[in-house]
Amino acid sequence: MASVLALIDDLLFGSRLQGSLAAAGHDVELISDEPALRERIAAAPAAHDTVLVVDLTSEQLDGASLLEALAGEGRLAGLGGTLGFYAHVDTGVRERAEEAGFDLVVPRSRIARDAPALVERLSATA
Numbered sequence: 001m002a003s004v005l006a007l008i009d010d011l012l013f014g015s016r017l018q019g020s021l022a023a024a025g026h027d028v029e030l031i032s033d034e035p036a037l038r039e040r041i042a043a044a045p046a047a048h049d050t051v052l053v054v055d056l057t058s059e060q061l062d063g064a065s066l067l068e069a070l071a072g073e074g075r076l077a078g079l080g081g082t083l084g085f086y087a088h089v090d091t092g093v094r095e096r097a098e099e100a101g102f103d104l105v106v107p108r109s110r111i112a113r114d115a116p117a118l119v120e121r122l123s124a125t126a
Helices: 011-023 034-043 063-072 091-100 108-124
Strands: 003-007 027-031 050-055 081-086 104-107
Touching: 003 011, 003 034, 011 027, 011 050, 011 108, 027 034, 034 063, 050 063, 050 108, 063 081, 063 091, 081 091, 081 108, 091 104, 104 108
Parallel strands: 003 027, 003 050, 050 081, 081 104
Antiparallel strands: none
16 A cells, blocks of 8 residues: 655644545555655655645645645655645646646545545556
């Protein structure tokens, strides 16, 4: 199974997602902000079976810009995949995330329902 770094500042939703992924056998680390994610990646770079999940609905974080910065710094090399989720009504956020290079961008309702399958799909292609 995959390791998941989940950058989600919504504690309730993050816990729900963590439980769903853990029940499917994935190792999940919840991270609440960009500095903590950068610190985590610097301390232990992600492996090929690691999937980065980013909450694109966060008002505290520009997930698309973060992904571009991490990629530009070479911090995503070897990562299994990137998965962003957005509010289904905010198609501009989806388009921006796709332009930034997320491997997969899905509505929040879909990640809530299908997170284990989505993570497996990304980690299998690594």
